[in-house]
Amino acid sequence: xxxxYVVGIDIGGQSSKLGVVDENGKILARDIIKASSSSDPKxxxxxxxxxxxxxxxxxxxxxEIRGIGVGAPNxxxxxxxIAYAPNLPWAANGSVDFSKMLSEACGGIPxxxxxxxxxxxxGERKYGIAKELKIKHFIMITLGTGVGxxxxxxxxxxxxxxxxxxxxxxxxxxxxxxxxxCGKKGCLEAYCSAIGAARTAREWLExxxxxxxxxxxxxxxxxxxxxxxxxxxxxxxxxxxxxGTILGSSLxxxxxxxxxxxxxxxxxxxxxxxFLYEPTLKAMNDNLLPIWRxxxxxxxxxxxxxxxxxxxxxxxxx
Amino acid sequence: xxxxYVVGIDIGGQSSKLGVVDENGKILARDIIKASSSSDPKxxxxxxxxxxxxxxxxxxxxxEIRGIGVGAPNxxxxxxxIAYAPNLPWAANGSVDFSKMLSEACGGIPxxxxxxxxxxxxGERKYGIAKELKIKHFIMITLGTGVGxxxxxxxxxxxxxxxxxxxxxxxxxxxxxxxxxCGKKGCLEAYCSAIGAARTAREWLExxxxxxxxxxxxxxxxxxxxxxxxxxxxxxxxxxxxxGTILGSSLxxxxxxxxxxxxxxxxxxxxxxxFLYEPTLKAMNDNLLPIWRxxxxxxxxxxxxxxxxxxxxxxxxx
Numbered sequence: 095x096x097x098x099y100v101v102g103i104d105i106g107g108q109s110s111k112l113g114v115v116d117e118n119g120k121i122l123a124r125d126i127i128k129a130s131s132s133s134d135p136k137x138x139x140x141x142x143x144x145x146x147x148x149x150x151x152x153x154x155x156x157x158e159i160r161g162i163g164v165g166a167p168n169x170x171x172x173x174x175x176i177a178y179a180p181n182l183p184w185a186a187n188g189s190v191d192f193s194k195m196l197s198e199a200c201g202g203i204p205x206x207x208x209x210x211x212x213x214x215x216x217g218e219r220k221y222g223i224a225k226e227l228k229i230k231h232f233i234m235i236t237l238g239t240g241v242g243x244x245x246x247x248x249x250x251x252x253x254x255x256x257x258x259x260x261x262x263x264x265x266x267x268x269x270x271x272x273x274x275x276c277g278k279k280g281c282l283e284a285y286c287s288a289i290g291a292a293r294t295a296r297e298w299l300e301x302x303x304x305x306x307x308x309x310x311x312x313x314x315x316x317x318x319x320x321x322x323x324x325x326x327x328x329x330x331x332x333x334x335x336x337x338g339t340i341l342g343s344s345l346x347x348x349x350x351x352x353x354x355x356x357x358x359x360x361x362x363x364x365x366x367x368x369f370l371y372e373p374t375l376k377a378m379n380d381n382l383l384p385i386w387r388x389x390x391x392x393x394x395x396x397x398x399x400x401x402x403x404x405x406x407x408x409x410x411x412x
Numbered sequence: 413x414x415x416x417y418v419v420g421i422d423i424g425g426q427s428s429k430l431g432v433v434d435e436n437g438k439i440l441a442r443d444i445i446k447a448s449s450s451s452d453p454k455x456x457x458x459x460x461x462x463x464x465x466x467x468x469x470x471x472x473x474x475x476e477i478r479g480i481g482v483g484a485p486n487x488x489x490x491x492x493x494i495a496y497a498p499n500l501p502w503a504a505n506g507s508v509d510f511s512k513m514l515s516e517a518c519g520g521i522p523x524x525x526x527x528x529x530x531x532x533x534x535g536e537r538k539y540g541i542a543k544e545l546k547i548k549h550f551i552m553i554t555l556g557t558g559v560g561x562x563x564x565x566x567x568x569x570x571x572x573x574x575x576x577x578x579x580x581x582x583x584x585x586x587x588x589x590x591x592x593x594c595g596k597k598g599c600l601e602a603y604c605s606a607i608g609a610a611r612t613a614r615e616w617l618e619x620x621x622x623x624x625x626x627x628x629x630x631x632x633x634x635x636x637x638x639x640x641x642x643x644x645x646x647x648x649x650x651x652x653x654x655x656g657t658i659l660g661s662s663l664x665x666x667x668x669x670x671x672x673x674x675x676x677x678x679x680x681x682x683x684x685x686x687f688l689y690e691p692t693l694k695a696m697n698d699n700l701l702p703i704w705r706x707x708x709x710x711x712x713x714x715x716x717x718x719x720x721x722x723x724x725x726x727x728x729x730x
Contacts (some may be wrong), residue, residue, distance in 0.1 A: 231573035245669070247572070252565065254671025255549035256703075264701050265665040269587060276701055347583040351563070351669050353572025383582050383594055385574075 097160035099153070101146055101203075102408025104210065105166035107181030112146060113404035114153035117412075119221035121401060123153035133183045135190040143199030161204040162196065163410030165213030165403065172257035174207050206410045210403070211236045212251055212260065214395075215244025217406030218358050223396040231354040232393075235262065235345075237363035240275070241283040241290075247352055263287070267344050286341045288316035288362045295319045295333045304329055320366050334369035341370070342377025349382060349390050360395035360402065367394050415478035417471070419464055419521075420726025422528065423484035425499030430464060431722035432471035435730075437539030439719060441471035451501045453508040461517030479522040480514065481728030483531025483721065490575035492525050524728045528721070529554045530569055530578065532713075533562025535724030536676050541714040549672040550711075553580065553663070555681035558593070559601040559608075565670055581605070585662050604659045606634035606680045613637045613651045622647055638684050652687035659688070660695025667700060667708050678713035678720065685712050 099122070104111045106129065113124040127145045130138045150156050168179040174193030176185040184190065193205040208216075215234035218224045224232050230249040236242040241263030245252040252259045263283035264276055271280025272293070284290050292314050299309055306329040307322040308314055322330035345357050357378075364370070375392045382390070397405060417440070422429045424447070431442040445463045448456045468474050486497040492511030494503040502508065511523040526534075533552035536542045542550050548567040554560040559581030563570040570577045581601035582594055589598030590611070602608050610632050617627055624647040625640040626632055640648035663675050675696075682688070693710045700708070715723060 247565070247570065252670060254565070255673045256671050258703055259669065259671035261668040261701055265668050266661065266699065269661070278699060278701070343584065343587070347665070348669070350579040350583050351577065351666070352570060353574050353577035355573045381584065381596060383579055383596070385576055 095157050097158050099155045099158050100160050100408045100411035101150065101162040102404040102406070102411070103142070103146070103162065103164045104213070104403030104407050105164060105169075105176075105182070106210075106403075107167070110142065111404050112149055113401075113408065114149060114155055114159070115405060115408040119401075119405050121404060122155065123149050124404065125149050129182075131183060133186075135184045135192075136195065138184045139190075139192065139195045140199050143196060146196075146200055159203055161206060161411035162200065163213070163407045164192070164196070164205060164207045165210040165407040165410070166192070166207060167210060169207040169209045170257040171206070171208040171212070171251075171253050174205070176207070204411075208251070208257075208410055209242065210406075211242025212244040213406035213410060214242070214360055214402060215246050215358075215406070216251060216409035217397060217402055218360070218395060219246055219249065220409035220412070221397065221405050222402075223358060223393050224356070226396065227356070227391075227393075229355050229391075231352070232356040232358055233262070233345075233348055233352065233354050234358045234360060235341075236361040237286060237288065237341075237359060238361035239288055241287045245352060246354075252352075262344070262348060265344065265347070267340050282341070282344050286337055286344075286363070291316045291319055291333055291337045291363060294336060295330065298329060298333070306330065316363055316366075320369075323366070323369050331369065334366060335373045337363075338370045338373030339377040342374040342379075343381045345374065345378045345392075346381030349378070349386055353386070354390065356391035356393050358393045358395055360397075364394055365399075413475050415476050417473045417476050418478050418726045418729035419468065419480040420722040420724070420729070421460070421464070421480060421482045422531070422721030422725050423482060423487075423494075423500070424528075424721075425485070428460060429722050430467055431719075431726065432467060432473055432477070433723060433726040437719075437723050439722060440473065441467050442722065443467050447500075449501060451504075453502045453510075454513065456502045457508075457510065457513045458517050461514060464514075464518055477521055479524060479729035480518065481531070481725045482510070482514070482523060482525045483528040483725040483728070484510070484525060485528060487525040487527045488575040489524070489526040489530070489569075489571050492523070494525070522729075526569070526728055527560065528724075529560025530562040531724035531728060532560070532678055532720060533564050533676075533724070534569060534727035535715060535720055536678070536713060537564055537567065538727035538730070539715065539723050540720075541676060541711050542674070544714065545674070545709075545711075547673050547709075549670070550674040550676055551580070551663075551666055551670065551672050552676045552678060553659075554679040555604060555606065555659075555677060556679035557606055559599075559605045563670060564672075570670075580662070580666060583662065583665070585658050600658070600662050604655055604662075604681070609634045609637055609651055609655045609681060612654060613648065616647060616651070624648065634681055634684075638687075641684070641687050649687065652684060653691045655681075656688045656691030657695040660692040660697075661699045663692065663696045663710075664699030667696070667704055671704070672708065674709035674711050676711045676713055678715075682712055683717075
């Protein structure tokens with residue numbers, strides 16, 4: 095039987111999303127599995143496999159599945175392992191031979207693994223805006239809780255010597271800047287993630303007495319900052335300008351590395367496109383060598399956020 | 413007749429070096445041609461071709477030349493053009509169709525062109541330390557008058573979408589830092605080139621009254637700083653520590669992009685290995701994510717400086 099379908103799985107700290115996908119990126123069946131609190135990898139993976147097999151059954155494509163693609167934090171393409179992923183209790187303190195175990199539990203269907211930002215880049219290439227615009231060289235930046243990246247060079251994902259290439263969220267944006275969750279200082283992620291932008295707002299509120307819709311709010315999130323900006327709040331608008339300026343300056347450095355045709359932004363914070371686009375593009379161009387100035391496109395993902403994680407992971411399996 | 417030899421040409425602002433090279437990196441014949449002050453590309457290229465043909469004749473390998481590889485400032489692999497190269501009067505104000513013109517003037521021998529730092533990386537891969545150590549993922553950083561780079565990923569040079577990938581000398585090392593020759597601020601080149609290191613020394617001498625062997629010297633060069641450091645001069649030693657610290661911090665960002673096995677340093681300033689190695693390595697590791705800490709090698713080119721430019725360019729022609 096022809097194998098014209100794949101399964102995409104996005105493994106997250108809160109839940110895992112799975113779907114059966116055809117070659118055009120249509121999701122035939124989908125499911126969400128709540129994250130297990132178990133620290134036993136075998137138990138977690140067996141449960142996941144049960145969900146996968148049930149979903150394949152439900153899709154009516156049993157026997158037609160070419161492979162399973164998985165995007166997971168700290169997933170390694172070369173080794174098939176998930177290692178030291180702080181948000182996954184079953185893979186937080188060591189290395190789990192994930193691809194092999196899941197494949198065995200799914201009756202031998204081949205499993206391919208990479209990290210979530212790489213999966214997002216593959217999704218954009220196979221189904222998204224990079225496919226639409228026929229772009230073969232781009233850098234995907236995911237602006238979520240953290241900042242991730244996937245680098246596509248000549249239509250192929252860059253894995254580097256060890257499978258970990260593309261940790262652009264932890265390149266230095268501000269020398270000796272804010273402490274980042276990774277332990278280093280001044281990482282791009284500390285400024286341009288959803289958490290980073292909210293932190294900027296909180297810091298500025300503390301440092302000044304400026305009036306703002308955000309003043310007095312508890313546990314300010316990037317969504318709060320977005321809503322305030324929408325309502326014309328000046329401090330909130332400046333937060334996006336600042337965030338975009340730092341992001342754009344870093345993007346210029348990335349362009350000078352791999353000379354892509356485009357940067358593609360995705361993730362929660364990228365939904366604030368209306369506030370982020372201009373300062374980011376300006377800072378990128380201001381910091382580029384003349385040979386690239388005004389030549390590199392700044393794009394936003396064209397995939398629906400609900401589907402993107404599944405599609406990205408599924409793209410690995412073709 | 414088997415074509416087992418190539419010609420390597422390194423085009424510089426002062427002179428061009430050429431050599432006939434065999435597969436093991438042995439230079440059978442070599443020549444240096446003083447740079448022409450002519451602004452006529454045809455005249456300059458015809459003169460160069462005359463030199464090339466004479467050298468081939470002298471080497472006794474006429475009819476056995478597989479190709480000509482050329483490293484030149486702003487040389488583009490994809491287009492074969494040299495464009496807006498400030499140090500080459502005949503290619504300073506426009507784009508010269510170099511490869512095509514040189515090939516025609518050399519009786520049709522194929523010509524392949526790239527920039528000088530890319531050529532250096534190819535030389536290291538074909539004949540140098542990357543070959544010795546069987547390293548397939550590395551970043552070559554040339555610390556000369558400027559800072560150049562060539563990025564090898566899975567044994568291939570990274571050209572990017574337009575042939576200009578790898579301008580790491582113009583990534584930002586110090587946000588809003590020193591003005592660089594390119595017009596931007598804080599570029600790595602403004603600190604870690606030979607000129608940058610000398611500039612650090614001059615700035616520090618001006619800012620303090622600290623005793624130093626360099627005090628009172630006119631037109632301090634990086635060689636002067638090196639000689640002073642050799643003699644134990646504290647300010648000069650600190651210049652190298654500072655230069656290495658900035659370099660290493662930037663190297664960490666580059667590792668987080670492409671996850672190479674090694675960084676290879678080359679060029680005039682890299683001769684100060686004894687003073688640069690430790691601070692550079694320390695800063696790189698201090699700024700790396702734990703997955704790479706103490707795992708990426710910091711190497712120095714194993715090629716003789718006099719040969720490296722010719723060998724690097726020749727490596728293109730295989």
